[in-house]
Amino acid sequence: MATATIKSDTRRVPTYCYNCVAGPDLLNVLVEDGVATTIEPNHAGAGIHPADGRPCVRAYGLVQKTYNPHRVLAPMKRTNPRKGRDQDPGFVPISWDEALATVAAKLNDIRARGLLDEQGLPRVAATFGHGGTPASYMGTLPAFLAAWGQIDYSLGSGQGVKCTHSEHLYGEFWHRGFTVASDTVHSRYIVSCGANVEVTGGVCAVRRHADARSRGVKRVQIEPHLSVTGACSAEWVPIKPKTDAAFLFALLHVLLCDVPIERLDIDFLRDRTAAPYLVGAEGYYLRASDSGKPLMWDTRSNAPVPFDHPGAVPALAGEFTVAAAVSHHADGEVIRHQDAVARPSFAALVEAMRAHSPDWAASVCDVPAATIRRIALEYLDNACIGQSIEIDGRRLPYRPVAVVLGKTVNNGWGAFECCWARTVLATIVGALEVPGGLLGTTVRLNRPHENRLLSVKPGEDGFMNCTFNPTGLDKWIGKPTGRNAHRTLVPHVGTGPWSQALGPTHLAWMFMREAPDHWPQPTMPELWFAYRTNPAISFWQSERLTDTIGKLPYIVAFAYTLDETNHMADILLPEATDLESTQLIRIGGTKFVEQHWAHQGVVLRQKVVEPRGEARDFTWIATQLAERTGLLEAYNERINRGSALVPLKGEGYDFSLPTDRVNPAEAIWDAVCKAATAELTGGAEVRDLAWMKRSGFFVVPHTRVDWYLYPTMVEQGLRFELPYQERLLRIGEELKRRLHGQGIHWWDRQLDEYRALPEWHDVPGLWIEAVRAAGGDPADYPLWGITTKSMQYSTGANVGIPLMDEVAGNMRGHGRVILNAATARSLGVERDDWVEVRSTAGVTRGRAEPVQGCRPDTIVIPGQFHHWKTPYAKDLNFPSLNRLTTMSREALALTDATGSGADVVRVSVRRVDGPFAGDRA
Template sequence: MIVKDGIVRNIEPDFDCRRISPGEGRVCVKAYGLVQKMYNSNRIKAPLIRTNPKKGKGEDPGFREASWDEALDLVSERLGEIRKRGLLDDKGYPRLAVSMGEAGSPAGYGGTFPALLSSWGPIDFTLGGGEGSKCYHSEHLYGELWHRAFIVASDTPRNKWILSFGHNTNASAGVSGAMRHADARERGYKRIQVEPHLSVSATTSDEWIPIKTKTDAPFMYGMLNAILHEMDWRKVCDLDFIKKRTNSPYLIGPRGYYLRDPETREILVWDSMDNCPRIYNDPSVKDFALNGRYRVRAMERGPDGEEWFYEEAGCSPAFDVLLEHMKPYTPDWASEICDVPASTIRRLAREMIDSACIGKEIEICGEKVPLRPVAITLGKTVNNGPGGYQACWARTVLAMLTGSLEVAGGSIGASQRLNRPHHDRWSSIWPGEDGFFQNFLNPTDTERRAKLQKTRSHYTELVPLVGNTGWSPFLSPVPHAWLWFKDTPENWEKPTYPDVWIIYRTNPNMSMYYTDIME
């Protein structure tokens, strides 16, 4: 930063710190924006207090300037009243609501504000922060559930082929992201941009494929069908990854649940070499069967502890169920929906397989690891709203088939937020049941659910997947609170308004769904 006569004159890169800076010393464009904000003639430099009690988009708030002492006294008075009356209202909802839009910003940037919130007691964080039209909502939830990836990214420095569905990397990935993709293009990697409009990222891609809005999932379903039913999946897929790092060999019973050994309750697989069932983690398994029909003595465990026992149950591996499930979703079927030629969908499926380098390894820090330099990235609009889950699921299954999930060159998780500790992704992975890692979900039984703190979006009751940690409220169904203020569902309690609502670094009227009902 160049300062002359007490005024910021310019922002320049610092290449002396290139070894410790993700952007190699280059400056983020936000720094230039901050200079503009600092010297903006309309910059607010003092607290403002509203004088017009009528609120709404068409109302003039009548703000008047106040001193910091007056503003802080007013806030302290209102918060003090809450503590005198009790932190919870008569219905059990927190009287204080806080909406935060800090996203990935370190909590330390908030000064002592996070400390105040931590020491306060019950707070409702579900009225307007987090999930909305500007959030990678589905990816956050399912990415973290499946492979601890709150954010799913490509390992661009080692990537060879990337298929981007609306992920505007050049505009949103910052200096380091744009630089890595530029370096990758220089060494010859291929990027295909699939989206309705020609974005900045599409203009620098090898190929732009226009697609009908919100039909990305059918496109990927068509790719899955092409790999599983038009190619010989036994020859083109990463079978070692599928058999040993996924639940594909797990036997599925008549009711659709995993088949288990009646004595140990452990999940069963079929050993195709010895032609018999074995427990999934039995080291004596010689080869995991991925398809076929078998009959075994077993049991199924359903919801709420319900169990069914069979002397001879017909079953198939989970991968066989996947094969059957994907049969209808041909590239021709997908083409009718997304307005992309079926030949293009087939070509990209083949390109992904051919570029995956299945069987190859790379040495990193003296250790040989798999190299699968293909990845699929999803933009915000693909993640949000209808089709969000299906898009995330299809992307993950395509990575599974090519063995490119959480390996060098492929799709990797950049962080985790719902599971702790937040500072160390690997430390958040705990061995769980049935070969999966532990996920701390909200309970679904009435007794345990009733003990959780009430919130106006009711995420602890309605969204088991989001958990109940510090980030959970921001991934909750925020619009529910506002919808139910206006029109409460039958047999559902009408939520109360908070006594005080603090909004910090977010603008719910811009970022949340159904902003009209907030008036």
């Protein structure tokens, strides 16, 4: 209860929270006499925002975040040139003028010598944290970065190993699904392999799944540890870590080998997929000799026809002889065939899955065969094949089933197989990109980011265009353009603005320390920008990474508080944070995770309260940097062209800024507000910054038909490139030739992932093998170590916010080592005992949380902790899996073809007396 004193000035200020990828969400801040006191929902969002304008628990930490007494509130410079955890940086306050002049001098020196160094790598690097969300807080910095030119974004803070990486790459390839979700609004049955949507899906997903539960949706949660999402599911099925592919293959086996084909969505398979494409003996499509188009076997004419032959009714089963055809192999090699025996790729799929029966899978993944069989049939029974539904006046197929995947399932080894299997599970029942089914919700490798449907263009062989990096003989980019070599090693990741940060970002850190054979050791960037990121905590083998960060020659950190990464910085720049600065971003349409709305528009983050101390609005900082580096004109041009959200000039309106002067931040955002609202309304309505400050957001209707890719595919006559993966087979062969040509064989296991149809391989065994490779005895590390996210205590610098720690503490396992109660008993461990968890790469300690909801062979360490510098967090003595996961040479073997790893490690657990002496609070 507030004090009884009536505040003389109380107002509610609308703004947004975008601290995790599942945002942004609307909120109001109660400001009393100039002090932000309370976060509230923005009820004006009711009926617009899918969660009715209610932000999640993390938003409520923004008040303490703003007034945190540990904030860095003045620019600082390092006075101790030596860097390391054990070194006192000797930060001393300096003026903004000195700080900016110092940074600008460094940048100008670099620019004078060239943006690229002698290795052709950018001399400037930048790292931003969690899932691109810092972009919603960095004002016009993107315009400055764009004006600067080449920058290396490959020094990740967890990307690739902490994100749903393979899902990003394959999802976008197959159905423009950088993030993939169930169409929960219409769903009836969801198989969720470790997707912790109630924790990570944001308020829209939480609300929708709650509504779906009230409606009676059945969600089966497959995961080693009973997560919050498992708790909210109809059924929890414990599964051995990293065996989800076997489980999913077995589901496919039931549907493909045990169920009559007539029960599948035959029309969808014939018309919208590559299922009828004929595959020759060598695994490549048989193509028409003249046009090169893949052939199908037409059951009407009983003859091969090109995939786009009008009126064809192609076969999905059988074996056929094609009198004359060609196939397109690696490096443009065209093989001619006569009387070639071929079968539809669907038939090949059936054969590939035949060995993966539920009985076989049960022995691999420790899920009873009867359970697997039941789930497969429940999935099919709920698919409603043949039914349709009207969405905003348009009738579309209704297939209310989906298989969704969580982290550690959809990244690292086995993720390709899982992503493929679940997408094929959608494909064979016609549930891909239709109401109720499996949806992509955003794109990042294709453009435009704000509308994935517009990214669809006809490509080769009847499929969508795709943006793979070249692997051909003369086109392959053999010389890395960034320190993680994303264009060289990972064709799938493409070359868009997000590609580099999605590449195998751990490789950048690893290679800077020790390069593998026949690979030039990358230089370190001369200047590294870090913002809203703390890789020294959030990435693998954090102690080693901390040491690597300490070797970077010059670090400019935009700093909220001191932390483990900016402990190594040379300059700290305090930016005005969430409630103190101005920015306009998009809301609605379709965005990450389950953020697909029936509206689209823009939302303003505004200066709710005056910035603390010397903290400055990011747009002011970016403008200053541009001016002091002689890039002001280019910077302003970038803003005019859309770097601050939207182009300022469009049809019927022009709010372009003058390019020859410093534009105040308010003027920039005023122009952006006007242009954005004009763009949304075709110029009919123009709202300025003052209007946006009052109203908070501006939206127009967004048809729900655009949640689905299917109508676009139909309109363009395109097919989903599923289930067969001829393209992957070909580029894998090409990449192998290129790498072997350079004497590189350390990527061979990854090359094996390029298959037309995946096969099970001993995925969990790779981690046991890694123990041996590190010189350990697998018997000494008998348990699986995994992690899980806390909704309350993740992202947005929450780790330094006591309110978030307090409420997170209501959830079991917070800041602890979760393990099965029987396992704990066998180790002589009771609740609250201190335990030490050890891997071949490191060791961590924390209090034990014995539970029933965890497999006996698995321990779970939630969150990412083990802080030693971040105020408040450093006194918590929480354990962290990042201390145990390797980023040494063995990590290469634990990296899959997409460059992703997974948060899994073999560990031992023993009871100890307390935390490490050095870590004692």
